[in-house]
Amino acid sequence: MPQIITEQNLRNLIDLLVKESKVVVGPKQADSVVLYQPLAAGSELTLDSLPRRSAKELFFPICENILSYQRLDGKMQVTDVDRSRFPETVLIGAPPCDAASPAILDAVFSWDYNDEFYLERRRKSTIVGIACTQGDDACFCTAVGLAPDTDTGSDLFLTPLKDGSYACKAVTEKGKALVDAHARLFGEAASADAAPFAEQGTEKLDLVKIKKWLEGHFEDPLWEKISDICVGCGSCAFICPACHCFDINDEGSTEQGSRRKHWDACGFSKFTNHASGHNPRDVQNKRYRNRIMHKFKYYDDKFGRTLCTGCGRCVRACPVGIDIAEILSTINAKQD
Amino acid sequence: MGEGAIGNAYGHFPPPPPPPPQGGRELRHERESMCQSNNIYLPNLATIEAIVDETPDVRTLRLVFQDEQVRENFSFRAGQFAEYSAFGAGESTFCIASAPTRKGYIECCFRSVGRVTESLRRLEVGDTIGVRGPYGNSFPIEQFFGKSLVFIAGGIALPPLRTVIWNCLDLRDKFKDITIVYGARSEADLVYKRELAEWQQRDDVRLVKCVDPGGNGPDFDGKVGFVPNVLEEAAPSSENTVALVCGPPIMIKFTLPVLERLGFADDHIYTTLENRMKCGVGKCGRCNVGNVYVCKDGPVFTAGEVKAMSQEF
Numbered sequence: 001m002p003q004i005i006t007e008q009n010l011r012n013l014i015d016l017l018v019k020e021s022k023v024v025v026g027p028k029q030a031d032s033v034v035l036y037q038p039l040a041a042g043s044e045l046t047l048d049s050l051p052r053r054s055a056k057e058l059f060f061p062i063c064e065n066i067l068s069y070q071r072l073d074g075k076m077q078v079t080d081v082d083r084s085r086f087p088e089t090v091l092i093g094a095p096p097c098d099a100a101s102p103a104i105l106d107a108v109f110s111w112d113y114n115d116e117f118y119l120e121r122r123r124k125s126t127i128v129g130i131a132c133t134q135g136d137d138a139c140f141c142t143a144v145g146l147a148p149d150t151d152t153g154s155d156l157f158l159t160p161l162k163d164g165s166y167a168c169k170a171v172t173e174k175g176k177a178l179v180d181a182h183a184r185l186f187g188e189a190a191s192a193d194a195a196p197f198a199e200q201g202t203e204k205l206d207l208v209k210i211k212k213w214l215e216g217h218f219e220d221p222l223w224e225k226i227s228d229i230c231v232g233c234g235s236c237a238f239i240c241p242a243c244h245c246f247d248i249n250d251e252g253s254t255e256q257g258s259r260r261k262h263w264d265a266c267g268f269s270k271f272t273n274h275a276s277g278h279n280p281r282d283v284q285n286k287r288y289r290n291r292i293m294h295k296f297k298y299y300d301d302k303f304g305r306t307l308c309t310g311c312g313r314c315v316r317a318c319p320v321g322i323d324i325a326e327i328l329s330t331i332n333a334k335q336d
Numbered sequence: 337m338g339e340g341a342i343g344n345a346y347g348h349f350p351p352p353p354p355p356p357p358q359g360g361r362e363l364r365h366e367r368e369s370m371c372q373s374n375n376i377y378l379p380n381l382a383t384i385e386a387i388v389d390e391t392p393d394v395r396t397l398r399l400v401f402q403d404e405q406v407r408e409n410f411s412f413r414a415g416q417f418a419e420y421s422a423f424g425a426g427e428s429t430f431c432i433a434s435a436p437t438r439k440g441y442i443e444c445c446f447r448s449v450g451r452v453t454e455s456l457r458r459l460e461v462g463d464t465i466g467v468r469g470p471y472g473n474s475f476p477i478e479q480f481f482g483k484s485l486v487f488i489a490g491g492i493a494l495p496p497l498r499t500v501i502w503n504c505l506d507l508r509d510k511f512k513d514i515t516i517v518y519g520a521r522s523e524a525d526l527v528y529k530r531e532l533a534e535w536q537q538r539d540d541v542r543l544v545k546c547v548d549p550g551g552n553g554p555d556f557d558g559k560v561g562f563v564p565n566v567l568e569e570a571a572p573s574s575e576n577t578v579a580l581v582c583g584p585p586i587m588i589k590f591t592l593p594v595l596e597r598l599g600f601a602d603d604h605i606y607t608t609l610e611n612r613m614k615c616g617v618g619k620c621g622r623c624n625v626g627n628v629y630v631c632k633d634g635p636v637f638t639a640g641e642v643k644a645m646s647q648e649f
Contacts, residue, residue, distance in 0.1 A: 066375065066377040067378055067379075069423045075464070076381060076423060076464035078378065078379065078381060078466065080373045080378055081375070083375075108619055109619060112617065112618055112632065113376045113617040113618065113619070114374065114376065115376060116374045116375060218626065218646045218648075219647075244619070244621065245620055245621035245622060246614070246619070246621070247614055247620070248426065248614045248615065248620070249426050250423065250424050250425055250426040252423075252424055253424050254423060254424035254455070255424075257424055259426070261377065264614075264620070264621075266622070272611065272612050272622050274611070274612055275428075275449045275450050275612075276449065276584075278584075278585065280611065281648065286648065290648075293626070293646075294621070294624075297627065298624065298626070298627040
């Protein structure tokens with residue numbers, strides 16, 4: 001029999017972690033929406049819907065200081081951010097599509113040059129993933145190689161059982177350490193009947209085939225057809241668990257201020273605009289093509305991974321109804 | 337301003353404990369440890385040692401690193417770029433325009449067209465700017481030893497080749513003929529005028545300078561015409577020769593067929609791509625041409641490599 005934790009003990013675990021001065025982040029009702037937010041108590045954990053935004057901002061904040069500067073006695077001084085002050089964090093209640101995102105993003109933030117802002121937060125975090133029983137029409141994780149019960153990216157993985165408790169699987173040493181440190185909250189399962197996993201509307205896609213098609217169709221009528229309704233709002237990128245494009249800007253005066261790294265989106269018209277006014281991606285369908293290409297070809301070329309977890313957030317958020325799963329299905333069905 | 341302020345203002349996640357008060361001592365301590373920092377976004381500080389106005393809106397800054405160790409250890413290769421920052425405005429990407437053979441300083445050259453470049457332009461001799469780099473690949477100069485070189489540049493795109501030109505002139509014995517074809521819209525738009533004069537004087541360099549029709553004054557001593565036409569007329573031999581081309585996309589587009597007619601193979605033609613960048617280190621996601629990251633895989637490419645890319649320039 002696997003180890004289990006009852007729902008009450010899961011909430012007790014959160015209370016204990018908070019007492020240990022860890023930052024515990026989980027899905028929490030925030031006015032009318034559920035968001036990943038710091039939990040003050042286990043009772044705040046909400047496990048009945050997918051949070052509006054992904055959990056990536058835990059490691060890669062919307063906006064963060066990367067340095068500050070100040071002119072002192074006429075001399076410019078630059079001060080690094082003290083990353084040792086980043087708190088120990090436990091992310092609890094992330095479904096596979098969110099738990100898998102850091103596992104994807106690790107590649108880009110640690111190749112060649114290490115982005116220690118991201119990596120330090122990763123080192124100080126433990127991810128407790130949970131099998132998904134709440135899929136909706138927009139979900140397509142199974143289409144991109146994940147599943148409602150995939151433990152990729154989780155340190156500890158919980159599977160809801162019919163009796164309301166959760167089967168626990170320590171996926172990594174970090175997960176095991178979390179269980180060991182709070183062993184009295186975990187018990188033996190009476191039965192191992194899992195609650196039914198989420199239904200998935202999309203058929204499994206052949207990602208290799210899709211990538212191959214993308215390779216040969218940089219120029220294709222499809223791009224204009226699918227994306228000339230795109231308004232370039234960037235919503236899809238901002239709520240995506242895998243999009244990681246960012247901008248760097250200064251905020252402050254010439255005397256004192258900070259330099260900040262903050263989210264950006266390849267759908268924005270100024271994203272690639274040169275100072276001269278020349279823009280390599282001068283129309284929206286080129287920008288949307290880059291989005292699809294980056295996710296299903298370029299990232300795979302470089303890091304051997306698809307830059308998508310099938311969470312479906314972009315499908316739900318798009319103000320003009322662009323459906324990435326539908327686009328992938330269209331490509332998947334192509335014969336040439 | 338601490339990290340905490342951001343967490344509160346922009347995100348849901350709680351800030352770490354507030355940083356200790358920022359007194360001079362704390363800052364100096366941080367400054368000393370800057371070299372050891374693993375923050376890839378932290379620039380080195382440099383002092384503007386000299387300013388040269390190349391044209392009414394193009395300026396060269398000569399920069400000297402403030403930290404003695406950085407000053408001594410900073411090394412780069414011709415073709416590499418850096419992120420230059422005007423504190424308060426942000427960072428901008430330019431090539432390192434001075435030659436790696438000239439030690440003790442670096443130079444950048446830019447046209448004032450945006451927020452950062454206009455702020456950089458407001459700085460004076462003695463002011464501080466930030467420099468991150470060097471980044472990217474470089475011209476394989478050692479592979480050019482024993483060959484002739486043809487440099488072809490247009491307008492503000494001379495700086496990325498000027499680093500190579502001086503690099504090669506400082507190792508003049510290693511190369512055979514050196515030809516420079518450089519053009520701009522008008523006489524006023526020619527950059528590095530004093531160096532053009534110097535190259536013109538030298539008998540081991542053939543300089544062909546030109547301006548677009550209508551851009552020449554009565555005393556202009558160069559050719560009148562567009563770079564590709566002037567190049568075709570100058571007709572440098574392609575035998576055992578490497579061509580290095582930098583210029584606006586339209587110039588490159590019309591220059592490549594000329595080089596082909598002159599007998600240059602694609603892998604003997606080098607160019608640099610100048611896409612918009614932010615991080616410079618392969619993370620921020622905007623400089624890609626297809627799956628090629630200009631900041632990491634470039635900025636130096638052969639014509640063959642450019643032709644093989646997804647055509648999105």
